[in-house]
Amino acid sequence: MKVAIIMGSKSDYPVVQKAEDILKHFNVETETRIISAHRTPKVAEEFAANAEKNGFEVIIAAAGKAAHLAGVLAATTPLPVIGIPMKSSTLDGLDSLLSVVQMPKGVPVATVAVDGAENAGILAVQILSTKYPELRQAIKDYKQKMAEDIIKLDEEFRTPDEEKVIVSDK
Numbered sequence: 498m499k500v501a502i503i504m505g506s507k508s509d510y511p512v513v514q515k516a517e518d519i520l521k522h523f524n525v526e527t528e529t530r531i532i533s534a535h536r537t538p539k540v541a542e543e544f545a546a547n548a549e550k551n552g553f554e555v556i557i558a559a560a561g562k563a564a565h566l567a568g569v570l571a572a573t574t575p576l577p578v579i580g581i582p583m584k585s586s587t588l589d590g591l592d593s594l595l596s597v598v599q600m601p602k603g604v605p606v607a608t609v610a611v612d613g614a615e616n617a618g619i620l621a622v623q624i625l626s627t628k629y630p631e632l633r634q635a636i637k638d639y640k641q642k643m644a645e646d647i648i649k650l651d652e653e654f655r656t657p658d659e660e661k662v663i664v665s666d667k
Contacts, residue, residue: 519618564596
């Protein structure tokens with residue numbers, strides 16, 4: 498079980514690290530790289546062309562602004578590619594979202610929300626779980642725990658005698 502996480506810029510790492518954390522939680526091996534679709538296109542193409550041979554099963558690609566990284570990788574590999582559009586100073590990430598999601602026929606990129614690294618990690622685990630039964634059970638357990646946590650918060654919130662604590666689910 499091995500996932501490549503490619504980011505277009507080092508500045509993307511604080512968001513990308515959240516995908517790493519999810520994958521580590523599920524004991525999925527990761528390799529994180531900085532590869533630019535525009536500044537190092539040959540490196541991007543070579544990485545994608547060799548990704549399957551190098552043991553990767555899913556690629557997560559994070560990029561902002563023009564955000565062509567996921568598409569460049571998807572054009573060159575048979576592996577599933579998950580794009581994370583990054584929020585940039587321009588258009589609050591809408592430009593990135595449109596760049597990642599608007600792929601031509603035959604070159605799909607699964608796309609999560611702007612800065613949605615956690616969901617990229619979970620989606621990678623779900624894709625891998627079609628091959629690895631232990632991941633299928635682990636993702637079921639993860640989702641069950643999320644449900645239990647919300648039910649517990651709801652119960653605490655509805656209890657009038659206790660101090661109410663509001664916790665964001667971000």
